[in-house]
Amino acid sequence: xxxxxxxxxxxxxxxxxxxxxxxxxxxxxxxxxxxxxxxxxxxxxxxxxxxxxxxxxxxxxxxxxxxxxxxx
Amino acid sequence: xxxxxxxxxxxxxxxxxxxxxxxxxxxxxxxxxxxxxxxxxxxxxxxxxxxxxxxxxxxxxxxxxxxxxxxxxxxxxxxxxxxxxxxxxxxxxxxxxxxxxxxxxxxxxxxxxxxxxxxxxxxxxxxxxxxxxxxxxxxxxxxxxxxxxxxxxxxxxxxxxxxxxxxxxxxxxxxxxxxxxxxxxxxxxxxxxxxxxxxxxxxxxxxxxxxxxxxxxxxxxxxxxxxxxxxxxxxxxxxxxxxxxxxxxxxxxxxxxxxxxxxxxxxxxxxxxxxxxxxxxxxx
Amino acid sequence: xxxxxxxxxxxxxxxxxxxxxxxxxxxxxxxxxxxxxxxxxxxxxxxxxxxxxxxxxxxxxxxxxxxxxxxxxxxxxxxxxxxxxxxxxxxxxxxxxxxxxxxxxxxxxxxxxxxxxxxxxxxxxxxxxxxxxxxxxxxxxxxxxxxxxxxxxxxxxxxxxxxxxxxxxxxxxxxxxxxxxxxxxxxxxxxxxxxxxxxxxxxxxxxxxxxxxxxxxxxxxxxxxxxxxxxxxxxxxxxxxxxxxxxxxxxxxxxxxxxxxxxxxxxxxxxxxxxxxxxxxxxxxxxxxxxxxxxxxxxxxxxxxxxxxxxxxxxxxxxxxxxxxxxxxxxxxxxxxxxxxxxxxxxxxxxxxxxxxxxx
Numbered sequence: 001x002x003x004x005x006x007x008x009x010x011x012x013x014x015x016x017x018x019x020x021x022x023x024x025x026x027x028x029x030x031x032x033x034x035x036x037x038x039x040x041x042x043x044x045x046x047x048x049x050x051x052x053x054x055x056x057x058x059x060x061x062x063x064x065x066x067x068x069x070x071x072x
Numbered sequence: 073x074x075x076x077x078x079x080x081x082x083x084x085x086x087x088x089x090x091x092x093x094x095x096x097x098x099x100x101x102x103x104x105x106x107x108x109x110x111x112x113x114x115x116x117x118x119x120x121x122x123x124x125x126x127x128x129x130x131x132x133x134x135x136x137x138x139x140x141x142x143x144x145x146x147x148x149x150x151x152x153x154x155x156x157x158x159x160x161x162x163x164x165x166x167x168x169x170x171x172x173x174x175x176x177x178x179x180x181x182x183x184x185x186x187x188x189x190x191x192x193x194x195x196x197x198x199x200x201x202x203x204x205x206x207x208x209x210x211x212x213x214x215x216x217x218x219x220x221x222x223x224x225x226x227x228x229x230x231x232x233x234x235x236x237x238x239x240x241x242x243x244x245x246x247x248x249x250x251x252x253x254x255x256x257x258x259x260x261x262x263x264x265x266x267x268x269x270x271x272x273x274x275x276x277x278x279x280x281x282x283x284x285x286x287x288x289x290x291x292x293x294x295x296x297x298x299x300x301x302x303x304x305x306x307x308x309x310x311x312x313x314x315x316x317x318x319x320x321x322x323x324x325x326x327x328x329x330x331x332x333x334x335x336x337x338x339x340x341x342x343x344x345x346x347x348x349x350x351x352x353x354x355x356x
Numbered sequence: 357x358x359x360x361x362x363x364x365x366x367x368x369x370x371x372x373x374x375x376x377x378x379x380x381x382x383x384x385x386x387x388x389x390x391x392x393x394x395x396x397x398x399x400x401x402x403x404x405x406x407x408x409x410x411x412x413x414x415x416x417x418x419x420x421x422x423x424x425x426x427x428x429x430x431x432x433x434x435x436x437x438x439x440x441x442x443x444x445x446x447x448x449x450x451x452x453x454x455x456x457x458x459x460x461x462x463x464x465x466x467x468x469x470x471x472x473x474x475x476x477x478x479x480x481x482x483x484x485x486x487x488x489x490x491x492x493x494x495x496x497x498x499x500x501x502x503x504x505x506x507x508x509x510x511x512x513x514x515x516x517x518x519x520x521x522x523x524x525x526x527x528x529x530x531x532x533x534x535x536x537x538x539x540x541x542x543x544x545x546x547x548x549x550x551x552x553x554x555x556x557x558x559x560x561x562x563x564x565x566x567x568x569x570x571x572x573x574x575x576x577x578x579x580x581x582x583x584x585x586x587x588x589x590x591x592x593x594x595x596x597x598x599x600x601x602x603x604x605x606x607x608x609x610x611x612x613x614x615x616x617x618x619x620x621x622x623x624x625x626x627x628x629x630x631x632x633x634x635x636x637x638x639x640x641x642x643x644x645x646x647x648x649x650x651x652x653x654x655x656x657x658x659x660x661x662x663x664x665x666x667x668x669x670x671x672x673x674x675x676x677x678x679x680x681x682x683x684x685x686x687x688x689x690x691x692x693x694x695x696x697x698x699x700x701x702x703x704x705x706x707x708x709x710x711x712x713x714x715x716x
Contacts, residue, residue: 005093008078010078022311058270059273062104062114064096066092067094067095068092130563132563134561136425163419167424167427171380171433172429175562192415192417
């Protein structure tokens with residue numbers, strides 16, 4: 001059974017620590033070239049390989065990631 | 073993305089047939105955490121809040137955090153909260169619980185707080201067997217005051233007050249207070265966890281859940297150490313700090329249960345509890 | 357316990373008044389000369405009668421912080437100690453004042469400095485009313501002069517503490533704590549019900565119901581502008597106490613040429629000295645402080661208007677005398693007489709001091 005996932009990142013609260021990048025098994029997340037209001041290079045989704053495993057959200061210290069998934 | 077855009081996006085996904093797998097618990101407020109990027113405090117806060125949420129005890133929980141990086145934890149937990157003087161949280165929690173036995177009471181303390189200035193309060197609350205949960209975040213350094221040596225700073229580890237590395241002759245040994253507390257009859261559950269990977273987070277959350285559930289049993293202190301990082305104090309990126317933690321902190325502070333249901337956990341060498349576990353020397 | 361005539365020690369009176377006044381918790385650590393407070397509580401086992409919690413802590417630092425934790429849940433929580441132990445509690449006291457937590461602290465003073473003696477003294481006046489800990493704060497400070505007042509002031513302390521959300525200090529000494537006197541007990545006041553607690557302490561941290569924001573007890577404010585606003589609020593509270601809650605006793609002051617100013621044990625010695633002076637034809641009055649903070653400044657000014665001299669009698673090197681001089685703007689001859697280090701002066705010594713330092 002395969003899942004397609006989606007994540008929603010609260011980029012204004014993201015501090016760009018990149019811990020989620022290391023946790024993601026599908027290399028879905030990168031640090032943006034752009035910065036948020038606090039000056040951090042926030043995280044962004046760079047491909048559609050997300051499987052909705054929520055690993056990124058689990059290790060995010062600032063709780064900025066919400067995760068969604070559906071069967072496909 | 074502004075808040076409204078985020079909510080809109082979430083709604084769109086739900087409309088497209090997605091289900092929500094994970095989102096920040098409502099037991100955390102919307103205040104932006106003051107912790108440095110990548111700090112384990114944020115993750116640990118979230119796990120404690122998720123446990124309170126899942127147990128449905130938000131209306132019965134009182135938290136206590138004293139001086140240190142977690143001094144403003146009261147801004148983040150949407151539960152009644154007390155801020156204590158440095159080291160005194162276990163004394164506050166003792167009285168809160170004894171006067172309000174139906175409340176779930178937890179302390180949230182760092183290494184300098186719990187294992188240096190508050191050693192007496194920590195040991196005596198544990199030895200009295202208070203029915204409280206103690207969350208102990210150990211990152212081997214004083215974060216809030218700018219990276220000075222903590223009781224848990226590793227041998228050889230550089231800090232603002234051990235600029236040439238912790239020297240046993242000068243500074244004494246790192247204090248494994250968690251092992252020490254496990255030897256006291258008043259502790260019922262003693263465990264050491266971490267929060268740097270999804271697998272570690274799952275285990276840490278299960279430990280915190282157990283530590284809160286144990287309050288219903290009235291059998292003594294449930295104590296959860298979280299070995300954590302201090303990117304700013306260690307002068308590393310968050311990802312490098314997590315790696316350094318795994319390589320250097322874990323050998324000195326081994327992860328896993330030490331005491332479960334009032335008994336020394338399976339596979340724990342009694343020698344480790346009398347502090348003869350070998351300490352490694354780090355070079356950083 | 358209904359209203360009865362009893363004979364007991366001052367320390368025992370404190371303990372029995374705590375039980376009778378509906379106190380929810382007591383946390384203490386043994387120290388001479390006040391150990392009978394916790395001993396009495398432990399012997400009485402109030403947890404079986406009123407439900408009051410009593411616990412022996414590992415130190416005075418722990419006991420004052422247990423007071424902080426318990427009292428911050430909106431319950432009536434108390435501790436007691438003697439001078440060296442009260443010094444250890446100063447950190448806790450400034451946090452309690454800064455977080456505006458009502459509670460009761462009893463200091464049965466002994467002689468210092470340092471470990472000093474275990475005999476009575478009054479040398480903690482400065483520590484009590486000039487801020488023993490850091491920051492601008494005040495403790496409402498009551499000075500009992502009898503075993504009856506030790507008992508009664510516990511009841512009064514709870515009214516003031518919750519009215520102003522402020523710690524209350526009962527500043528006694530080893531003489532009042534250890535001496536046995538008769539006293540009338542009062543009818544029990546039951547401990548607050550859950551509803552009463554919530555009504556009397558809506559700021560308390562007992563678990564956040566869905567219909568209110570979380571309550572936070574803290575003395576931390578990193579924004580200095582807001583910290584200044586908070587300090588102004590505290591000061592306004594102290595000014596209200598000065599306006600409404602001053603207590604004192606003026607004896608034979610109407611026609612007095614000279615007055616003694618004293619509090620606690622010293623006021624009883626001064627009273628005898630006053631009687632001896634009157635027998636000799638010297639018109640002496642006694643102005644007894646009951647509240648040390650707020651200090652009865654205006655009342656003392658009024659009484660002292662027509663006197664020729666004031667003798668401050670205290671078992672210290674001269675602490676209260678500073679506030680007496682401030683109250684009278686140094687306009688009247690004012691001298692100090694005191695014994696210290698645990699020595700209690702005799703009425704004869706006090707009268708001699710009046711004659712040699714003031715009248716001569």
